[in-house]
Amino acid sequence: MTVSAPRRTAWPVALLAVTRRHALATIRTPAVVIMSVVQSVVFLLIFRYVFGGAIGTGGLDYVQFLAPGLLVVSMLFSVIGVGGAVAEDMGTGVTDRLKSLPIAPSAALVGRVLAQLGLSAVTLLATAAIAVAVGFRPGVGFAGLLGVLGWCLLVALTFGWVFILAGVATRDVQSAQGIGFVVLPLTFVSGAFVPAGSMPDWLRGFADNQPVTVLVAAARWLAHGDPRLANASHGGGYYVLVGLTWMAAILLAAAVAAVSLYRRR
Amino acid sequence: MSAIIETERLVKSYRGRPALRGIDLALESGIVHALLGPNGAGKTTLVSILSTVVRPDGGTARVAGHDVRREAAAVRGVIGLAGQHAAVEPKLTGRENLRVFGRLSGLGARAARHAAESALGRLGLEAVADRVAGGYSGGQRRRLDLAVSLVARPALVLLDEPTTGLDPLSRRQLWDAVAELTREGTDVLLTTQYLEEADALAGNVVVLNEGGIVAHGSPARLKSRVAGETVTIAVDRPEHAAVAAQSVPGDCRIDAERMSVTWSSRSGAREALGVFADLGARGIEVRELTIHRPTLDDVFLDLVGAEKPEGGGEPEGAEQPEGAGKPAGAGKPEGGR
């Protein structure tokens, strides 16, 4: 037995190593990156050119209405995959090995989120570029575009934690992926593609009060600066504030639950 | 002499079903320890507790003097785990895996690079170092997994079924790597379902069955539990088997159909030749004489109460393990560290 002090890995070092591992793994699975970008761009084009003409937004050009909302929605889709990946690690012994290492459990999960955020960023930039190419012109100019992009990354970070929680809680790839389907009602029954006001009352009650509608309205305000153009009932600052509150609450709850479930042994 | 692993009344249940029912161990530093047992015996559970991955329901466990519950961080800082399933990142190359896990094990950037090269060399992975692990053969992946577990030079390496599913050549390579480790002073606890593996690698074997320790000791000592050797002499006529039985010193079993007698002997060859000569003097022809040396298989099957493959002799002296005595390797550590 070699007598030496137990090793201990500093938090930032562990974070960097975990992030590096997942980022490299993602880059080396180009299909994942391509699918994420293609899905997002296809949604954009279908709504812009197929459904767009039939959707009334009350003043705003549909592409100006659609683009900020679609970018927010893309962020939700871009992080779904992390749930299955986390669950897979838990099933194959990778997590067991990580738990046997002298690192903080939170570093393992935060690193995972950061790497996933890389995929979200690529998806976001590609989709935003195409959106501009098909006519998206933020009313407040370039600063508006930057505002939307930053906002979208916060959305990705928040929901990244939600799906990490799904993976850690289920420890099962299929179940974690199944939970990913919650993004369908969250995104389609929201103000992202159509004004929530156009929905029947019972749906509208859900749409108006769920976070994605708020996050989308805030993104629209960041892009165009005038909430009335987005057919919204409140001022833009309201949506940003409520949106931030939603994200802080979701992120905090999901991250705390995920880390404590992950630490469970 | 200090104990690298100590457990007392360690228990763990999964959904009310016991996986470990009170494990007492005092494993000293300096020799390879093998946990031997069939599927479901509790090997992985025990290794998981020792590596702080699973929390025990009761009892205590200490690794290198650190309590796995209260001082989990310290335990993690002295061990390397290679679990039952190879846990390397398939999209990273062998070298990248080793560097990433080196960093995660607490090595600095330069030290991790250096350790990665040395681990690649020790496990003979230089040629595939820059290929992604997902493309490795089963044996290469296992060796990389082992390399990862020892990249930071842990004091104790825990290997859960390191050779299960490997072809004979890969198994040999892994055995060599483990032997090399111990020469360098790293302590090793491995689990296995293969008796020959425990025999080949371990100085101390702990036999686990249904969550309890059923025997422990050096392979030689365990083998000596099964009395000596089993001798079988087959003769030419059924009635001659009865005659042969009279020449056997002590008890024996007559198999009329096979025209043979079988008995256990502590000095198989000498007794066999005595009986052989005796029968020759009476003019009885011996068709066949076999002396079966006990293997760990015999011990194992005997201990876990399985049917013996052949109707061999009753192994006298294969008594039950001596109660709560702590299994120790080549001598029980006195009074702890």
Ligand SMILES: Nc1ncnc2c1ncn2[C@@H]1O[C@H](COP(=O)(O)OP(=O)(O)O)[C@@H](O)[C@H]1O
């Ligand atoms: N995570 C788990 N959940 C439920 N039961 C488990 C779990 N892990 C092990 N068991 C049960 O505990 C017992 C011991 O399992 P294990 O330690 O894996 O044995 P071994 O590694 O010797 O094959 C088995 O009955 C197994 O089914």
Ligand SMILES: [Mg+2]
């Ligand atoms: Mg096992």
